[in-house]
Amino acid sequence: MTDDNVDADSGLGFEPAVNSGYEPLAAARSTASSSGAGRLAARRRGLRRKLTSAAVILGALVAVGGGYALLAPSSGAADTAVSAANVEQGRQLFETSCITCHGANLQGVTGRGPSLIGVGSAAVYFQVSTGRMPLTMQGAEAERKPAVFTEDQTQWIGAYVQSLGGGPQVPTGDLRGSSSNISAGGELFRLNCASCHNFAGKGAPLSAGKVAPSLNQATDSQIYAAMLSGPENMPVFSDNQITPDQKMAIINYIQNLKASKDPGGAGLDRIGPVSEGLLIWTVGLGVLMVAILWIGRKS
Numbered sequence: 567m568t569d570d571n572v573d574a575d576s577g578l579g580f581e582p583a584v585n586s587g588y589e590p591l592a593a594a595r596s597t598a599s600s601s602g603a604g605r606l607a608a609r610r611r612g613l614r615r616k617l618t619s620a621a622v623i624l625g626a627l628v629a630v631g632g633g634y635a636l637l638a639p640s641s642g643a644a645d646t647a648v649s650a651a652n653v654e655q656g657r658q659l660f661e662t663s664c665i666t667c668h669g670a671n672l673q674g675v676t677g678r679g680p681s682l683i684g685v686g687s688a689a690v691y692f693q694v695s696t697g698r699m700p701l702t703m704q705g706a707e708a709e710r711k712p713a714v715f716t717e718d719q720t721q722w723i724g725a726y727v728q729s730l731g732g733g734p735q736v737p738t739g740d741l742r743g744s745s746s747n748i749s750a751g752g753e754l755f756r757l758n759c760a761s762c763h764n765f766a767g768k769g770a771p772l773s774a775g776k777v778a779p780s781l782n783q784a785t786d787s788q789i790y791a792a793m794l795s796g797p798e799n800m801p802v803f804s805d806n807q808i809t810p811d812q813k814m815a816i817i818n819y820i821q822n823l824k825a826s827k828d829p830g831g832a833g834l835d836r837i838g839p840v841s842e843g844l845l846i847w848t849v850g851l852g853v854l855m856v857a858i859l860w861i862g863r864k865s
């Protein structure tokens with residue numbers, strides 16, 4: 567776009583017209599018309615053209631910048647700074663949706679919900695952004711549901727709980743680190759997470775009707791928040807146990823695992839190409855046998 571513009575402006579395309587004050591067309595016009603008014607008009611036209619090209623370049627820059635902002639991977643974390651007004655908005659949301667089970671001072675309500683003192687905005691982010699909270703029904707486990715609150719509202723409630731009770735917070739910005747950490751992340755994942763979530767992160771049942779869910783839907787910030795807050799049966803992985811860098815490596819590994827195709831051929835639960843081949847072989851043979859029998863019956 568900018569290239570076209572430069573060419574159009576220089577007329578002959580031999581000079582970077584944007585920088586040079588020289589305008590071949592305008593100059594030609596001004597010599598053609600001997601009157602001062604004509605020269606003025608030509609100069610205006612030149613100026614207008616310059617302004618237009620500047621506007622086009624500016625527009626292109628804004629478009630490129632805006633496009634980048636849209637396409638750039640967003641962590642979904644608290645990118646926006648939280649103000650006192652946001653804390654107040656968070657308090658209002660808390661008082662309408664959470665207070666009955668968690669109490670006016672986060673102290674918890676016996677038989678309804680635990681204390682939220684010290685859980686931090688990380689736990690709130692995890693619970694609310696995954697739709698687990700506000701809890702509607704007491705079951706074996708709060709399940710992932712579509713979130714009730716927007717990303718902003720979730721941040722506000724988190725800020726409110728944070729302001730009252732303190733606790734761990736999910737960092738903002740990139741939560742994956744460099745791509746070279748994936749294998750280390752895989753190692754950490756197999757050591758710390760695979761026992762419950764399965765080595766491919768597809769989840770697995772635990773005791774007493776509880777489930778370690780699949781990690782397929784979790785965003786970067788949700789995984790980070792899960793490690794910081796340890797929901798339900800999941801242990802808390804504090805920054806002493808797993809450093810922020812290691813957490814990012816784990817996240818990078820999980821998200822990379824999701825993005826990559828099934829390593830074992832077709833999506834048969836990642837049981838591997840050999841067992842899949844065997845399965846296809848037996849099922850295929852079975853189908854063939856049924857077909858043969860059916861044809862035999864017909865004739």
Ligand code: HEC
Nearest residue numbers: 663664667678679680685689690693699700701708795798
């Ligand atoms: C109907 C009762 C109920 C409501 C309403 C409710 N919660 Fe909860 N909440 C619970 C129960 C029960 C648990 C513990 C169960 C669990 O951990 O899965 C819990 C757990 C949590 C936790 C995890 C605490 C921890 O130790 O990690 C957070 C954070 C939380 N709730 C935040 C909220 C927020 C924020 C709201 C409002 C948007 C809310 N809850 C609404 C009952 C409720």
Ligand code: HEC
Nearest residue numbers: 696708710758759762777778779784789792797798799800
């Ligand atoms: C002892 C078993 C256990 C271990 C070990 C464990 N988790 Fe979990 N994890 C759970 C359970 C149970 C839940 C569901 C909690 C709930 O629903 O409130 C869960 C939930 C999650 C979720 C939320 C998924 C979603 O989409 O809602 C994420 C993300 C997660 N775990 C990541 C991890 C990571 C990363 C590790 C290793 C650093 C790990 N977990 C280790 C048991 C475990």
